[in-house]
Amino acid sequence: MRLIQIHVPNDDLPAVRGALSEGDVDHVLVDEAGPDEGVLAQIPVPSGAVDAVLETLYDAGLDESTYTVVTDADRTTVSNVDELTERYVEGPRGSAAISHPEIRERASDLKPETATYIAFAALSAIVAVGGLLLNSAIVIVGAMVIAPFAGSTLSASVGAVISDREMVVDSFTSQAVGLVIALGGAVLMGVTLQRTGFVPASLVVSRIDQVAAFATPNLLTLIIAVAAGFAGALALATDLPVSIAGVAVAAAIVPAAATAGISIVWGQPLMLAGAVVLLLMNIVFINLAAYIGLVSLGYRSSILGSLRENVSVSARTGAYALILVVFLVLVVVTVAATSQHIAFERAVNEDVESVIGSDQYASLELISVETGYSDGNLFGRAESVTVTVSRSSSDAEYEALAERLRTRITEDTGRPVTVSVRFVDYQQSTPTTTAAQPELFTRLVQELRELRAALGRAFGSAAVCPSTGAC
Template structure:
């Protein structure tokens, strides 16, 4: 339940009271003790009915800028609360989600002031670069905690479900600014580490495990982005800690932006391309997943109807249209770039598995397959595939394995690739067959004493020491 406290001037009192009575909304009018003439209306309503009741009052002539407070009620006795819940469906049904003004306010609270937002975007990118080059997952998690992208990302979905077009435009512009700043911070940090010698220039950054994890969009990263969007929406619209939303969103954005900055400085175009595609995919999917998550909580989006009814030729409408067009282009480009790489990676995995399963490689165990981002040779560079297998140190060398894999992958995908095979050697000791080894003696000292006693008795009696067939000597 929510309590609406709103100031009603004397001139609007009769109309407001008549409107609330006709809408079957229980209310109490309290005289205002200040210099202004009017009353304060106390209106208890369900969480989902706050926006509808306020909209009804505004339509009745009440000024939208009038003093208004919406607070949460722990308990209230209202006879028609169930009827109101069914009547007002603009917000979420039941107690699952909060009202439109509240979710709008929570989304705005997630986004700090512009100067703070830019500063924390740079800080998170700098920390993420350090974590990637140190190959440290813990440092990368720290960068996610610092990142300020939750508010700027989730507010687009919030604006869409509550028909706040200004919030949508502000969200997309903030996302663009934040990503540009984060990329710039990552480039500066990477350049500093390279030029000062803290990181050797000869370091192959694409071979680092943490860097490689954020250079290729795949099904798993897609699932992570979807889960991050849903987690952010549920945390924002329910009683979950909003900090969860920040970490969930940052997990899909900050490392990819830092990886792109590292690729720029180290001159690795495929690393840059893969990280940027992953970054765009995450942003698009998080926005869409958060929107779907809010709708699934019961929010009724009227964005399309609002645009259709209020469309007009103006500078503001042009800005809305431009944002929507850019977002649509980003969706198309991201989906295409991601889909072709996922298909390529899946074919590579199938080919590697098929080759390793051959009888000639029975003693090998497949440990992992890492596929560099496939840009369909747009940059004129050949994609690299790294296959890791384990073998016993006594196994054959398998000199032709890399060539066999390269030929198979090239034939099936139609793309030239470079295949690197990494062997993990180990020694193996197996138990002997049953019955071929003597059993272990649990009492070695006692056995030795028995042997010495038998040998001594044999010498005194002149009998040669002979071991029975069933006794170990």
């Protein structure tokens, strides 16, 4: 609930009182002791009814510049609160979600001013590049914390469910600008580090674990993007803090943008393609998941329905239609590019597991399989697969393992691949004697054996435990 406290001059008092009575809005009028003649109206209303009630008062003749304070009401006794909610609150009924005006305000508050937004987008990408090249997950998390993409990403879904077309357009524009700025910041950081010699130009960036983790889309990153979208929608539509969900959104965007920038600087087209597809996949599914999440909470308005009702030939309508078409094309391309890579990655994992699981390689233990982005032979280059296995230092060299893996994967997927096998050697020393068991435990085991032998003799069974064997 909210409490509206508003100054009503004596001249406007009859009209304001009539408007509140006609709307069946409970209120209390308190005489003011200040220099201005009039009363102070105290009006408890549901959270989503504030704007509607104020608009009613303004229509009754009250000046919009009059003294007005709106505060939270922790406890109220209002007889007709359900009727007021049904009449004024636009949005889901009940306590699970908030009204349209409030969710619009919360989404708008998440996005900083344009200059601040651009600065933080560039800084988050710069920090992320440093974290990726340092192979430091902590630094990457720091980049996620300062990233400003939560508001610009989630507001598109909010605008869609409350039929605010301007919010949708502003969100998509902000997302595009933010991604361009982040990519530019990542490229600038990479070029600076490379040209100044702090990072060697010959560095194989694809071998860095943190870089490789954000260089290709996969099912796990898809799940992360969907979960981030749902978490953002839930936080926006309830009283939960949005900052935590904002970090989850940034986790799906910032490292991928930084990886794309690193790929450009180090001239890795395949890695660039994988990072861009991962970035677009995350953005698309965060937006879709947030929209579905808000709809599931009861926000049923549709921007498509609003467009059908208010369709007209104008430059603004054309801009809306163009943005919608671009988004749909982006969805189709992203889903297709992601699906074919996930299918390729799944086939590679199955082939590697099949080969390593054979008796010939029984002494090897599979540690990881890293698959470079599968571009569908778009660049005419072989796909890359890196397999890491562990072995004892006394094992054979397994010189033909990479060739056997390459042959199996090529036959199964129909694509040329380059397979690299990385061995992790270890030494193992086993004890020559068994560990001494506690005396109490040894005595207990012996007594149990004797008890079983006695039961066997009593019931005529020959199954008696030998003194040196296990029962």
